[in-house]
Structures are given as structure tokens and as C-alpha cells.
Amino acid sequence: MKKQFLILILITTTIVANAQFGYKNSLDPIDGVEIKYKVVNEKLFDKSSPAQLRFKFKNTNEHDIKLNFEIEYQMDFTKKYQSGNIEIDIPKKAARTGKMHGMVFEIQSNDKNIFESDDAEWFFTIFEVEKK
Secondary structure, eight states: OHHHHHHHHHHHHHHHHHHTOOOOEEEEEETTEEEEEEEEESSTTOTTSOEEEEEEEEEOSSSOEEEEEEEEEEETTEEEEEOOOEEEEEOTTOEEETGGGTOEEEOSSSOTTGGGSTTEEEEEEEEEEEEO
């Protein structure tokens, strides 16, 4: 029984840890903040679940920062979603990622390849880095 419980814990931990990796897409750093992102389905094994835009922000500065940003995505030049103003604190040399830190934005589609078309795009309307 102990062996099965340990195996279950190991599998669960592996799945959760793996979900934090895979930020293969990146943008140029802004004021010492590395920006990586991925588009995935909300539920790992359910391709019909909503697509999500997940971010990883890494502070490469030698000081703590406050990051203030807003995201908007459009389809066919029509605004579909605006995140509103988001503020997060990131200690020096640390990162904030995905679901764990609220860096998840749901897209009104279940197609995770949505941003590969020329009709869809996302961008930061605000991206401000403030030294703490």
C-alpha cells in the first residue's frame, strides 16, 4: 500500500512540475524581465477545454521589482479580451509562472493553435517595471 501511494505521489508531482515547463516562446527582455509564454488547453488531457495563454516572467535584475502589465488579444482586428491592469512583485533573480502565480489568461476558443493564424494576435498594452 505504501509503495502504491508513493508511486501515485511521484506521478502527480511529475505532472504538476511538467506543467510549469514548456515556455518555449519568448519575447525580448524588457527592463531586466525575461518574458516567456505558451498557449495550452486548460485541462492537459481535454483538447475541448478552453485555450489559455500562460506566462513566465523572470526578474534578472539585482533588485526586487513591481511589474504592472495589461494584455489584450484580438481576432480579425476586433478586441476579444483585455485582462485589466495586473500588478505582481517579483524578487531579484526569481520568476513567476503560469497558474501557480495567476499568470493565466483564458482565450475564447479551445484551439490552442489560435495564434498561429494571421487573424489572431496578443500584445501588452501596458508593461511597466518599477524598482522596489
